[in-house]
Amino acid sequence: MADNTPIKRETWGYVIWGLVGAVIAVFEIWSLTGKPPFPSISATIGELEKEWSGTKAIVVALIVAALVQVATFPPLRDDFTERTAGLRRTPNGRLTKAEDGMAEEIIGAGAYTAGATAVVAVATILTWQGNAPKHVVGEVLYGGIALFLLLIPNLLAYFTKRDIPFPTLFRTVHNLEGRWHPAVLIIWPALAVLAVHLVAYPWP
Numbered sequence: 001m002a003d004n005t006p007i008k009r010e011t012w013g014y015v016i017w018g019l020v021g022a023v024i025a026v027f028e029i030w031s032l033t034g035k036p037p038f039p040s041i042s043a044t045i046g047e048l049e050k051e052w053s054g055t056k057a058i059v060v061a062l063i064v065a066a067l068v069q070v071a072t073f074p075p076l077r078d079d080f081t082e083r084t085a086g087l088r089r090t091p092n093g094r095l096t097k098a099e100d101g102m103a104e105e106i107i108g109a110g111a112y113t114a115g116a117t118a119v120v121a122v123a124t125i126l127t128w129q130g131n132a133p134k135h136v137v138g139e140v141l142y143g144g145i146a147l148f149l150l151l152i153p154n155l156l157a158y159f160t161k162r163d164i165p166f167p168t169l170f171r172t173v174h175n176l177e178g179r180w181h182p183a184v185l186i187i188w189p190a191l192a193v194l195a196v197h198l199v200a201y202p203w204p
Contacts, residue, residue: 009092009165012109013172020145024194037128042194044138046201063195092164093171094157103163106156112148112164120144 030036031043039047048055090096090103098104124141153164167175176183 006091008109009167010172010175012113012165013167013175016109016113016149016166017169017172020149023141023145028194038124038141039134039138041138041142042198042201044135044142045198047133047135048139049201059198063199090157090163092153092157092166093168094154094163096157096161096163098157098161103157103161105165106162107164109164109166113166116144116148120148 024041027036027038027040028042031040045055045059087095087097088100090098094103096103120141123144124137127140128137153166156162156164173184173187176187
């Protein structure tokens with residue numbers, strides 16, 4: 001049964017994005033003081049940039065594209081009919097062509113999260129145990145997170161008018177701000193620092 005009540009959506013947003021934030025933060029901090037078994041996201045990007053200089057351009061392009069998308073389609077606004085042919089946001093904050101933004105919710109957030117976590121965890125551990133280079137382990141880990149939490153949910157909502165009932169990061173931060181305003185004073189600066197770190201790795 002889909003977790004389609006507002007409070008369930010909001011709760012799953014905290015759980016899912018909180019776990020992602022914890023994974024990223026733990027390995028970023030651990031890498032400053034020791035040698036974690038898995039690389040940080042910045043170290044993974046840094047290794048990719050060493051292998052192919054175009055990686056930095058892609059990272060910058062993705063960050064710019066995200067900012068443009070936010071400016072063009074503000075995450076907290078639901079209706080963009082005057083700019084597009086009926087483009088709206090789902091209750092979870094994803095762009096969709098579904099009428100009134102009511103994309104069909106096709107799976108429970110709990111089931112989706114459990115399945116995605118299992119796939120990413122197994123793939124990461126198998127890659128690690130296979131003695132793959134450390135940055136390859138990072139690519140599997142962070143690539144899997146991006147695939148299941150960003151790419152698949154957004155493509156489903158936009159192209160198939162179906163949604164997975166957990167909110168986007170922007171919608172989750174907005175929900176948290178409504179409950180505890182100082183949260184944005186911590187989260188947005190942290191994300192900005194991470195973005196700069198990814199672009200300018202290994203500085204700062």
